[in-house]
Amino acid sequence: MAGKVKEKNSEKRRVSRRYLTIFLFVMLWGVLIIVKMSIVMFAERQYWNDVSKNLIPANRTIEPRRGNILSDEGLLLVSSMKHYRIFLDFATYEKNQKRAEADQHRKDTLFERHIDEFARVINRMFPQYSVRQLRQHFITGRTSKSKHSWPLLPGVSRNLYPISYNQYKTLTGTVWLRPKNEGWFYSLESKISREQPFGTLASRTLGDMFAGKDSARFGLELSFDSILRGTPGIGHIEKVQNVSHMVADIPQIDGCDIVTTINVDMQDVTEVALRRELELVNAASGTAVLMEVATGDIKAIASLTRTENGYYEIQNNAVRDIFEPGSTFKPVSFMVALDDGKISITDSVFCEWGRYAGFGGGAVMTDAGIGYGWLDVPGIIKNSCNIGTSKLITAAYKDDPQAFVDGIYRTGINTHFEMQLIGTGAPVIRKDGYWDATRLPWMSIGYNSQMPVINTLAFYNGIANGGKMVEPRLVTEIRHEGKVVERIPVKVVRERMCKDKTLEQIKMMLEGVVDGGSGINAASRHFKVAGKTGTAQISQGAAGYRNGIRTHMVSFCGYFPADKPQYTCIVSISTSGGAAGGGTMAAPVFHEISEKVMARRILRSVSEAVDTVNQFLPAVLAGDMNSTRLVLRKLGMKPEWKESDSLTWGRVTLDSIQFRMTPIIEREGLVPNVVGMGAQDALYILESAGLRVEIAGVGRVRSQSLPGNSRFRKGDRIRINLSM
Known part of the structure; x- marks a missing residue:
């Protein structure tokens, strides 16, 4: 009986030890999980936040390109442009200590050697920032808590994307902004915004978009929003050779372009004339509109209002x-x-x-x-x-x-x-x-x-x-991928007004x-x-x-x-x-607009420029007389030969209305006199004589460094100076 009790107690102790072992193992595993979670949540928080930014969802919306707004001559009045913000990374992301030290040393060396040069490069692209200001900005970023994501330009609002596509390509081609392990690693944010290449010309009529939103505010941007906007597509990301590519499952349909009646030259003439008169009389506001008679096409429309900084389009008062x-x-x-x-x-x-x-x-x-x-x-x-x-x-x-x-x-x-x-x-x-x-x-x-x-x-x-x-009428055509999909006809309101x-x-x-x-x-x-x-x-x-x-x-x-x-x-x-x-304020503006608009349309016949009174005599260079004689005869002129019809190089003088030709005699060992010749003939003669020629300027030869008929040795240098 005692043996059975002893055996049972022994079994309990073995079971208890097993449970204790399992319990301790589970507790240890739980502690390790908590420790790892703490490390991820706190010590590695920035690292995983940066990693999360690079994670791409399986399905992504493919935004269509918004259509352009074109002038009557096909010039871009409004278009979509991509702009960027660049953030510098002055610190390493390496987890391995040895590799981290090597990478940080590389970045620090690059920074110390090239910070001044880099600041000068940025200054040339963005002159509103001085070299000194940029240098201090980079030094501050290197020691900042935000050293992994330090903005390239100082004082830039989160809503601004100040770097154009061309500037971005230039910057990322420099030695400082290269892919990881080659330069300072950088991150990039981009935004597509609407740009008007001609500045504020007809800005209220063309319209604008809400900042940071794909939503039109006013003007043609708003009126034709559904046509300009296009239709989004759906795609997913695939990696090929470790490079991510967007693959379209449902392709996007880009927006259509609209062709307006606005003429850039006429719009500029209208705005300049109106602004000048408003400034002269200190007017509160002014409007000028130019219309084509037969079609009703608005060629120019300007509505300027006085502000603290001058006259600008605030509303489309017209x-x-x-x-x-x-x-x-x-x-x-x-x-x-x-x-x-x-x-x-x-x-x-x-x-x-x-x-x-x-x-x-x-x-x-x-x-x-x-x-x-x-x-x-x-x-x-x-x-x-x-x-x-x-x-x-x-x-x-x-x-x-x-x-x-x-x-x-x-x-x-x-x-x-x-x-x-x-x-x-x-x-x-x-x-x-x-x-x-x-x-x-x-x-x-x-x-x-x-x-x-x-x-x-x-x-x-x-x-x-x-x-x-x-x-x-303000819009005449709607185009998609260069093809006209709709023409907007002239609309007649009254066939007969009276x-x-x-x-x-x-x-x-x-x-x-x-x-x-x-x-x-x-x-x-x-x-x-x-x-x-x-x-x-x-x-x-x-x-x-x-x-x-x-x-x-x-x-x-x-x-x-x-x-x-x-x-x-x-x-x-x-x-x-x-x-x-x-009559004293508005009529002069009309006069200026009408005169300049009509001036650009005047096309005169070349025959009107012919002078029937005076005889035109062309200027003739010294040089190849055979070519000169041929040209003069084509012009109906008969040059007079002074010595021989067989001369090749010579000069032409004008005696009353008669051209006379005299030869240039070349003598062995003497520098040819090429003053008055064109560059091609002078170069041929001098090099044929054995001289090495340097040419400066354009036009005909005015002087030569070695005087004509002076002695020289083959291989000597001669400089000829040309001018018009």
């Missing part, structure tokens, strides 16, 4: 804001009245010498200066007479003012032109409602109605286009405005111009038109050449205080 057009509306009023037969072009009216209160309501209408007496309809338009316009229109439509508004709508000027843009302004021309005593008179001269300047431009363009109003007779009368009156009228500053000596000035006082909201300093919108709208119109242009300027007038 299509967004609505204003009372002022006197540029008077041709609309007369077109309606003439077309309805309410007035005749020969009608005259007494213009009250510039001050009239007869419309009622206590309102007093005035004209510039001392005003005018009796004027006929062309005279009213030519001098932009407010009283004359209002008296004629009021007399014609006082019993049926609604017919006047119906006539305005008939012209098409009330059309809401969306302009292939989002957020364009719509005209406000009241069609019905209560008509008090002042509404019709003031409406006839461009008040009590609001519209964007683009509507005024479209109206005048319709006049220039033979009475056909077309919608302003009767042909009325149209010719309006054209005649608009030409008179520029020919000695209020728009004389828009005239050109080279081609005919037609148009109309406008000056409108801007209402200050609830305060009306009498609130301290008066603000005016001055404008000029017209077309050129008036006898065969090609372009229509409107210039509108907002200014406060002092004298304001469309």
